[in-house]
Amino acid sequence: MANMAALFGEILSDVDTVVLFSPSGSYYERFSEAEDLDVLVVGTENAVGAETFVELPLEFEEIAQRVRFGLEGALEAGYIDDGDVLLCATSVFDGSIDTVSRVRADGSSQSGVYDLFSSSRAEPAVIKDVLELAVELGKKGQKGKPVGALFVVGDAGKVMNKSRPLSYNPFEKSHVHVGDPIVNVMLKEFSRLDGAFVISDSGKIVSAYRYLEPSAEGVDIPKGLGARHMAAGAITRDTNATAIVLSESDGLVRAFKNGELLLEIDPEDY
Amino acid sequence: MSVLGGLLWLSQQTTATANQPGADVPTWEALVNEPLVRAAVVLFLGIALGIVVGKLNRRLLTAAGVPEMVEGTPFESSARSLGSSTVDIVARLSAWFIYGIAALAAVHVAEIVRTGQFWLGVVRFVPDVFVAVLVLIVGFVVADKAELVVSERLRGIKLPEVNLLPRVVKYSVIYVAFLVALAQVGVHMLALLVLFAGYLFGLIFLGGLAFRDLLRSSAAGVYLLLNQPYGIGDQIEIDGHEGVVQEVDLFITQIESEGREYIVPNHRVFKTGVVRVRQ
Numbered sequence: 001m002a003n004m005a006a007l008f009g010e011i012l013s014d015v016d017t018v019v020l021f022s023p024s025g026s027y028y029e030r031f032s033e034a035e036d037l038d039v040l041v042v043g044t045e046n047a048v049g050a051e052t053f054v055e056l057p058l059e060f061e062e063i064a065q066r067v068r069f070g071l072e073g074a075l076e077a078g079y080i081d082d083g084d085v086l087l088c089a090t091s092v093f094d095g096s097i098d099t100v101s102r103v104r105a106d107g108s109s110q111s112g113v114y115d116l117f118s119s120s121r122a123e124p125a126v127i128k129d130v131l132e133l134a135v136e137l138g139k140k141g142q143k144g145k146p147v148g149a150l151f152v153v154g155d156a157g158k159v160m161n162k163s164r165p166l167s168y169n170p171f172e173k174s175h176v177h178v179g180d181p182i183v184n185v186m187l188k189e190f191s192r193l194d195g196a197f198v199i200s201d202s203g204k205i206v207s208a209y210r211y212l213e214p215s216a217e218g219v220d221i222p223k224g225l226g227a228r229h230m231a232a233g234a235i236t237r238d239t240n241a242t243a244i245v246l247s248e249s250d251g252l253v254r255a256f257k258n259g260e261l262l263l264e265i266d267p268e269d270y
Numbered sequence: 271m272s273v274l275g276g277l278l279w280l281s282q283q284t285t286a287t288a289n290q291p292g293a294d295v296p297t298w299e300a301l302v303n304e305p306l307v308r309a310a311v312v313l314f315l316g317i318a319l320g321i322v323v324g325k326l327n328r329r330l331l332t333a334a335g336v337p338e339m340v341e342g343t344p345f346e347s348s349a350r351s352l353g354s355s356t357v358d359i360v361a362r363l364s365a366w367f368i369y370g371i372a373a374l375a376a377v378h379v380a381e382i383v384r385t386g387q388f389w390l391g392v393v394r395f396v397p398d399v400f401v402a403v404l405v406l407i408v409g410f411v412v413a414d415k416a417e418l419v420v421s422e423r424l425r426g427i428k429l430p431e432v433n434l435l436p437r438v439v440k441y442s443v444i445y446v447a448f449l450v451a452l453a454q455v456g457v458h459m460l461a462l463l464v465l466f467a468g469y470l471f472g473l474i475f476l477g478g479l480a481f482r483d484l485l486r487s488s489a490a491g492v493y494l495l496l497n498q499p500y501g502i503g504d505q506i507e508i509d510g511h512e513g514v515v516q517e518v519d520l521f522i523t524q525i526e527s528e529g530r531e532y533i534v535p536n537h538r539v540f541k542t543g544v545v546r547v548r549q
């Protein structure tokens with residue numbers, strides 16, 4: 001048996017920080033006990049109670065996306081610096097950590113995806129919940145048929161003033177929040193209604209069935225997207241809200257902020 | 271049969287002086303009339319009843335979801351380490367209680383000892399002790415559970431001092447359980463009661479004083495949430511602050527205008543009233 005440490009030495013040498021993706025408790029313990037080693041934990045929740053932690057909004061199936069998002073968040077939070085050499089340990093197949101890859105942090109190629117969560121008006125957990133909802137809805141659809149949906153999250157007061165009701169608001173005088181277990185079912189049913197869902201900063205569902213009336217000038221979204229995406233882009237330019245759109249035609253989930261498309265994910269990947 | 275024979279022999283020995291010694295051939299009536307035989311029957315019935323009640327109790331507690339409820343509490347884990355469980359302990363306790371009653375009743379029926387004032391006292395005392403022990407067990411389990419629930423709730427708050435709160439809750443519950451248990455067995459506990467009254471007074475009076483604004487706000491918030499005199503998106507003025515409502519919750523209303531966000535406690539809404547601005 002050849003000496004693996006020597007053969008793979010160049011991957012392991014001169015590492016600034018070790019990045020663990022969703023490690024188990026004992027796994028993290030081993031790393032945190034080692035001296036002069038910076039450990040950063042990335043995951044959907046901080047199950048190991050690590051001090052330096054970056055939260056993922058979704059359990060990214062694709063490794064490159066998972067790593068990119070984690071590192072972008074770490075850069076944003078200042079845990080790592082531009083040009084740092086990182087050793088990312090993650091799991092490709094089911095369960096425990098089985099893959100190590102060497103990545104150089106690149107501050108210039110920030111897509112602003114992490115920004116979507118960290119510096120939005122609405123709470124990050126709310127945006128995460130809505131994103132999960134949209135993905136779920138995209139996966140299952142309404143009775144097997146693809147559906148489209150538009151969620152406007154945050155700055156609800158302003159959004160309400162820049163929109164008008166298409167019909168009676170089914171969420172009038174209700175106090176449901178995204179993330180409540182019942183919401184999944186409710187939104188699935190209401191997604192057959194046209195119009196947007198308006199969600200407040202703290203996650204309360206303010207209204208469904210809203211027709212957004214922002215001024216659409218100067219909104220630059222990729223060609224080929226429909227009225228729903230245009231409305232989403234425009235309302236986020238006019239207000240401080242974040243819009244999350246599930247496309248009816250191609251089934252992708254997209255997130256808009258400040259009139260720009262920030263994130264595009266395929267629900268089938270999660 | 272040999273047991274019955276032995277009993278018969280024993281009863282003959284003990285009652286030899288009382289009964290006429292001539293009855294050598296035991297008839298069934300005579301057998302039934304023997305106090306010791308009666309005592310044996312009572313004891314036997316008691317043990318059977320105890321076993322049945324124990325089993326039934328265990329079934330009932332399991333069906334009521336007690337094992338899941340006590341899961342993770344220190345009481346349960348210490349019971350586990352002794353090779354038992356909370357349900358097991360309670361079920362055994364009820365069974366042993368009935369065994370004890372049966373034994374006392376058997377002693378009484380057998381007339382072995384003079385069942386005088388002392389035994390009467392003991393018989394009256396046993397149920398009290400049983401209830402007291404039960405209250406203590408329930409108290410400990412509930413206290414542990416309350417501690418778990420509270421600390422679970424406070425987990426998101428990264429403040430070291432907050433760890434004190436679950437413990438205070440736990441010991442409060444244990445204290446109350448102790449008081450109830452001691453009252454059950456009739457121990458004098460005026461001092462403990464006075465202490466408890468002081469504690470309650472502190473909790474209610476000082477707590478009320480400290481949380482006065484929060485309580486007032488939440489009382490107003492209940493009305494605001496139920497009746498929604500204004501909702502998110504409305505233009506309103508509270509206390510001189512005008513803006514668009516961004517959020518209404520139990521304690522506060524957030525209104526925003528031109529980059530300024532006012533966080534107004536709900537009791538101000540009731541004190542000063544609200545102006546709804548309509549164009």
